[in-house]
Amino acid sequence: MPVLWHPDISERNIVVPETGALNVLGLIDWQHAVVKPYYLQANFPPAFQCEEETLAPTPVSMPKLPADYDTYTPEKQAIVRRQHRLMMRHKGYEMIVYTITDSQLRVRANWLPARYGRGNLPFFALRCWGDGIAPLLKCLLQLRERWSEVVGEANLPCPIDFSQIEEEEFSREVSRADRYTSVTMELREYFAIGADGLVSPERYDECKQECERLARLWNEEDTRAASARNGSLDIFGTFAPSESLISLEALV
Known part of the structure; x- marks a missing residue:
């Protein structure tokens, strides 16, 4: 299913009122927006994303502050509070997506093998001049590692060929x-x-x-x-x- 998707829903691109009730007035910075298959577009918006899961014991658990939080130094407490806040925002978005919106379609899209490599390969191939080659390499390595899952055949050789070194x-x-x-x-x-x-x-x-x-x-x-x-x-x-x-x- 082809969809139009904002490519960078980050905090700096979300317009909110200066005063009064907090609500989204609009989104800016639509450059690079394209129509592509849903499974390549349905990413987790950077504004709500938190990569680390250390405060949640399982992917479906709500994050909690560590039991020994009060024994931490003020500096470490500040770091943990920040992580907890980001994880709460992350989990809140997940709950909305999977309980209110197109949950089954999103679940299937998110569980596709090597989804990161599939979805980001074209973009990072064009961004090597500005972002370096590491993001592209990350996509290629993931696709190579999970190639049999991507194509659904165990004996089909991967066209991405790297030596061990x-x-x-x-x-x-x-x-x-x-x-x-x-x-x-x-x-x-x-x-x-x-x-x-x-x-x-x-x-x-x-x-x-x-x-x-x-x-x-x-x-x-x-x-x-x-x-x-x-x-x-x-x-x-x-x-x-x-x-x-x-x-x-x-x-x-």
């Missing part, structure tokens, strides 16, 4: 890129900034000073491959987990 190297590249993405997301939350690094004039000096402190803590080995492909983020600090990184360039 290449596969190991690409897997390390993807792991570093995933780590890089995870840390930058933590940073945006830590500094309360958007994807473009915007910060209010009142907070500029404070954020810049913190950037300079964290830049001295950056673990180059951790995200070397990924950071080398992103020219906009070139001065870093580590996330340890109470530490973070950010680009000074993005704050200028």
